[in-house]
Amino acid sequence: MIRIEKERIDEFIRALMETWSVYAPARDGKNTLFAPVEDPAGIDHGIFNTDKSPKEIFFPHSEVLFEFEGGEIKKVERDARPIAVWGLRGCDARSLRLLDKVFGSAWQKPDNDMFEDPYWKEKYDDSIIFGTACNEPRSTCFCNWFGAGPHDGAGMDVKVVDTGEAFILDPVSEKGKKYIGSLKGWAEATKKDVTKMKAAAKEADKAMGEVFGMDGIQEKMADLFLKPVWNDIGAKCVNCGACAFICSTCHCFDVQDEGKKGKKGKRIRIWDTCMFPIFTMEASGHNPRDMSKDRLRQRFMHKFSYFINNYDEHLCTGCGRCVIVCPVNLDIREVVREVMACEA
Amino acid sequence: MTVKELRETVKSLLTEGKVDLVIGWGKGTMPGTSTPVFIDTAEKADSLIFDSTCRNNLSVYFTKDRRALAKDDKKIGVLVKGCDSRSLVLNITEKQIDREKVTIIGVPCNGVVDMKKVVGKVDGKEILEFTDDSKKVTVKGREFELTFPLDEVISDSCLTCVRRDAVEYDLFIGEAREPGSDENAYAEVEEFEKLDSEERWERMKQEYSACIRCYACRNVCPSCYCNVCFVDQNDPQWIGKSPEITDTMIFHIIRNLHVAGRCVECGACERACPMDIKLLLLNRKVAKEVRDRFGSITGTGLENKPAMADFKEDENQDFIMG
Amino acid sequence: MSEWQPKILAVLCNWCSYAGADLAGVSRMQYPPNIRVVRVPCSGRVDPLFILKGLQSGYDGVLVSGCHPGDCHYISGNYVARRRFAVLKPLLEFVGIEPDRVQFSWISAGEGERFAEVVSKVTEDIKKIGPAKRLVKGA
Numbered sequence: 069m070i071r072i073e074k075e076r077i078d079e080f081i082r083a084l085m086e087t088w089s090v091y092a093p094a095r096d097g098k099n100t101l102f103a104p105v106e107d108p109a110g111i112d113h114g115i116f117n118t119d120k121s122p123k124e125i126f127f128p129h130s131e132v133l134f135e136f137e138g139g140e141i142k143k144v145e146r147d148a149r150p151i152a153v154w155g156l157r158g159c160d161a162r163s164l165r166l167l168d169k170v171f172g173s174a175w176q177k178p179d180n181d182m183f184e185d186p187y188w189k190e191k192y193d194d195s196i197i198f199g200t201a202c203n204e205p206r207s208t209c210f211c212n213w214f215g216a217g218p219h220d221g222a223g224m225d226v227k228v229v230d231t232g233e234a235f236i237l238d239p240v241s242e243k244g245k246k247y248i249g250s251l252k253g254w255a256e257a258t259k260k261d262v263t264k265m266k267a268a269a270k271e272a273d274k275a276m277g278e279v280f281g282m283d284g285i286q287e288k289m290a291d292l293f294l295k296p297v298w299n300d301i302g303a304k305c306v307n308c309g310a311c312a313f314i315c316s317t318c319h320c321f322d323v324q325d326e327g328k329k330g331k332k333g334k335r336i337r338i339w340d341t342c343m344f345p346i347f348t349m350e351a352s353g354h355n356p357r358d359m360s361k362d363r364l365r366q367r368f369m370h371k372f373s374y375f376i377n378n379y380d381e382h383l384c385t386g387c388g389r390c391v392i393v394c395p396v397n398l399d400i401r402e403v404v405r406e407v408m409a410c411e412a
Numbered sequence: 413m414t415v416k417e418l419r420e421t422v423k424s425l426l427t428e429g430k431v432d433l434v435i436g437w438g439k440g441t442m443p444g445t446s447t448p449v450f451i452d453t454a455e456k457a458d459s460l461i462f463d464s465t466c467r468n469n470l471s472v473y474f475t476k477d478r479r480a481l482a483k484d485d486k487k488i489g490v491l492v493k494g495c496d497s498r499s500l501v502l503n504i505t506e507k508q509i510d511r512e513k514v515t516i517i518g519v520p521c522n523g524v525v526d527m528k529k530v531v532g533k534v535d536g537k538e539i540l541e542f543t544d545d546s547k548k549v550t551v552k553g554r555e556f557e558l559t560f561p562l563d564e565v566i567s568d569s570c571l572t573c574v575r576r577d578a579v580e581y582d583l584f585i586g587e588a589r590e591p592g593s594d595e596n597a598y599a600e601v602e603e604f605e606k607l608d609s610e611e612r613w614e615r616m617k618q619e620y621s622a623c624i625r626c627y628a629c630r631n632v633c634p635s636c637y638c639n640v641c642f643v644d645q646n647d648p649q650w651i652g653k654s655p656e657i658t659d660t661m662i663f664h665i666i667r668n669l670h671v672a673g674r675c676v677e678c679g680a681c682e683r684a685c686p687m688d689i690k691l692l693l694l695n696r697k698v699a700k701e702v703r704d705r706f707g708s709i710t711g712t713g714l715e716n717k718p719a720m721a722d723f724k725e726d727e728n729q730d731f732i733m734g
Numbered sequence: 735m736s737e738w739q740p741k742i743l744a745v746l747c748n749w750c751s752y753a754g755a756d757l758a759g760v761s762r763m764q765y766p767p768n769i770r771v772v773r774v775p776c777s778g779r780v781d782p783l784f785i786l787k788g789l790q791s792g793y794d795g796v797l798v799s800g801c802h803p804g805d806c807h808y809i810s811g812n813y814v815a816r817r818r819f820a821v822l823k824p825l826l827e828f829v830g831i832e833p834d835r836v837q838f839s840w841i842s843a844g845e846g847e848r849f850a851e852v853v854s855k856v857t858e859d860i861k862k863i864g865p866a867k868r869l870v871k872g873a
Binding site: 604729731732 | 787790803804810813818820821824825826838852856869
């Protein structure tokens with residue numbers, strides 16, 4: 069564990085920037101997001117949880133897969149340096165781990181041959197994640213529903229705790245240990261720091277709302293699939309994609325070609341969402357999820373049923389972004405409560 | 413109007429069988445929020461509220477795939493602010509809603525709160541408690557409590573609103589006020605018009621580059637009800653789906669033209685935007701043109717034809733090459 | 735080096751403006767070769783999306799032309815179109831598209847000379863403001 073006094077944080081980030089392409093929370097106009105760092109002074113260490121989720125660092129809203137001209141296919145060159153993310157909260161760090169199960173090799177086992185997405189892997193595999201422990205969780209946070217907590221280090225390589233006067237860097241993974249071990253010129257964290265860290269963790273835990281038990285939700289969801297409860301839950305949903313696009317775990321996408329047909333252009337991968345009717349529109353014109361409530365149900369089925377079947381975890385980490393942006397205040401926590409309260 | 417009056421009115425409508433369902437607002441899950449509720453029994457009516465957090469335009473629930481709501485035999489009641497009632501009127505004149513089947517219940521609006529403005533008042537700190545009356549708002553958080561006039565935090569669309577109470581209703585809870593004058597309604601538009609062309613483009617680009625193409629603006633809009641929106645058409649696919657600036661701008665410009673003479677400037681789009689884009693500026697520019705050129709103000713009368721479906725033979729055509 | 739030549743999209747109604755262009759042609763009138771003509775049944779058929787799509791895909795300007803008011807083959811198509819353009823043009827200018835980039839005119843089947851004049855004028859105007867940059871994809 070090393071200790072970085074707050075006034076020296078820019079120095080630390082600058083050193084990091086020599087070998088890594090660093091992303092950190094920043095303000096862009098009216099919103100906050102993870103942006104490539106050009107000047108460490110531009111990092112906003114006080115941002116609680118960015119408005120836009122950090123999934124876009126590794127899974128951009130629109131990503132050029134390749135360019136083509138005539139019969140030639142050209143790979144798109146990207147920054148060759150590995151990515152370092154600074155200031156990621158625990159919920160987001162775990163989100164990236166979930167996405168790695170889908171796109172990367174986290175779910176690769178000897179008996180299954182999972183497809184690994186090269187575009188994800190080239191960015192995520194070599195990356196290092198500096199996570200920030202939350203000292204002041206918000207009322208919309210519910211990471212504790214998923215067995216995590218504001219000071220949880222899962223999904224991070226190095227956990228960073230703000231003790232007021234300093235950042236304490238606590239390595240979590242092997243990669244993190246190796247990196248922290250390689251650093252020179254930083255003091256070890258003192259006993260006093262450790263006491264402060266523990267106190268902060270305790271305070272933060274206290275600030276969290278009550279845990280809601282979600283045992284058995286995946287079977288429950290499956291049983292309720294055809295039940296009218298979805299009419300009630302889905303009644304107010306207006307079917308926009310705000311929740312899915314700011315979600316740190318939603319990862320559906322569409323692939324399109326842009327440019328002159330067959331001549332010159334690029335193939336891009338763009339975020340898509342089950343909330344849009346065109347997501348499931350078939351060539352015949354038939355849409356299996358024709359009604360707004362069908363599409364809403366799909367989003368929650370994916371999060372709390374299908375994903376558990378496939379990857380053994382909920383596809384939600386309790387970051388609370390969708391709770392904040394939903395234009396009709398359709399609160400994911402209420403949906404879970406309603407589902408759990410419903411007799412199958 | 414008191415909340416009690418509101419609930420009692422809805423209860424009696426339901427028990428007397430005058431309506432089968434009432435769409436209204438209930439308390440939301442975060443401070444300063446409300447959420448649309450669907451009341452079909454008298455007991456449920458106790459969850460109804462009306463205050464400055466009731467920012468959704470509930471007329472949207474008569475459109476899109478809920479169009480059937482107002483077409484089948486159910487009698488629907490709906491709570492409306494001034495702007496919401498204009499949306500209903502528009503939908504009625506466009507034959508989307510049968511006037512006979514909807515019971516319009518007006519409630520007196522003093523403007524709805526824009527939570528982004530409230531959060532700005534407390535330097536971005538988290539708000540844990542929110543209370544309001546028709547004049548002021550009080551917020552509490554960790555280690556602060558602040559009270560300020562409601563007018564300082566209402567949505568931009570409410571600041572210039574001159575029709576706060578329903579223009580068309582079956583019953584009104586309280587006393588409906590007469591509309592004011594909209595002489596100075598478009599000062600913000602006029603300010604923007606004064607900038608030079610390049611500056612305007614740069615500002616637009618800056619503003620709209622934040623768009624994530626979630627279509628929340630379109631989906632909360634009661635005037636946007638095409639069966640298949642042009643952005644969802646893929647044969648031909650009119651515009652790209654990525655958040656590239658020209659595609660994004662074209663989406664917003666065309667959406668504005670599609671609601672030209674149909675937009676009631678309720679501001680629901682702007683409040684729904686997760687990226688806080690000032691969407692209404694374009695709508696208001698269009699509304700100003702529609703008012704000045706065609707003398708039409710959307711949704712103010714059941715007998716009015718929507719401006720873009722109408723014409724006069726001898727109209728101003730100063731924009732046509734001489 | 736030769737002078738820069740704009741590419742202009744001309745959307746013409748079948749009954750008047752297109753016939754006007756035809757007349758200009760058979761009368762051997764000279765006008766700039768910068769326009770690419772798209773024939774539509776009526777100016778009322780012109781969706782603003784066509785115009786924006788034209789600009790986005792690299793046209794430096796757009797000219798839309800229909801029958802004079804009162805002469806529409808479909809009685810009122812051009813009246814409806816006129817309202818649409820009356821809102822579209824100020825809106826495009828509002829977002830920062832140069833005023834002369836998109837223009838509208840009425841040209842009858844008998845006005846071959848006028849057609850040549852309009853095309854010359856539009857081409858001159860667009861040459862003056864230069865190549866389109868705003869709203870052009872990939873610019």
